[in-house]
Amino acid sequence: MSDGGAAKQQLLREASQEFQAAMPARLRELSVSLQQWRDDGDENSGRSLLQMLHSIHGAAALFGMVEMGDVAGRGERLVRQIIEGRLPVTAQAWSELHDAVSRMRLLL
């Protein structure tokens, strides 16, 4: 492997460790936003939730957490559908979102 290749592998390892170390705090924020959105109907909380899920979905696989990214992606689609009015806000929808966050916590 060239020096550049080794440097890139080292960078990816360090970035993955950093990303994974930050995940517990991210999931706590996710839970808070989900709770606020459900309890208060606060649209900003919904958008924050969407943004957080989008970020995790986009980065997790690169940093070695493929299943985490998949779960975040499913949550992102669900939240987007609700925000855009394409999915009714039902107990089942909230349950699926809570399940997604729980699943992500288990994957840590």
Add this chain to the structure above:
Amino acid sequence: MPPAVRLQQHSPDRVLVIEDDPSLAKFLRQFLEIEGFAAVTAANRDEIVTQLRRTPPPDLVLLDVMLPDVDGFNVLRKMREHPALRDVPVLMLTAKATRESVLKGLAGGANGYITKPFQPENLMAAIRTVLGRRDSPFEQRTGAQ
């Protein structure tokens, strides 16, 4: 003239990474630097405006579609309306791999589209293609294969 000497006469291409995820933005900046680019990041509207007002403009922009306080498609539209920025190549980064969003980006003047999650080497290949380069500057400098 050896490649190393030839390269010293040129400034590295400057890449603006517009990405709100701090881990991903940092990784991309450092990865680009290993590849021989000069990279800066912007995570929100204010930082984007600050970076795009600098002269000369970046040689390439990596643009995340979904940002906290601004839509990436709007950033692209503003760039294409601006005389100093309209020719700057833009690669869109997104997890929204729908046909509609791809067409929207390309119709808005994006030069390419990378769907997250991506492999860094694929992103670099797209960057080099857009910039019309065959090899990474690092490999040119070291002669590594």
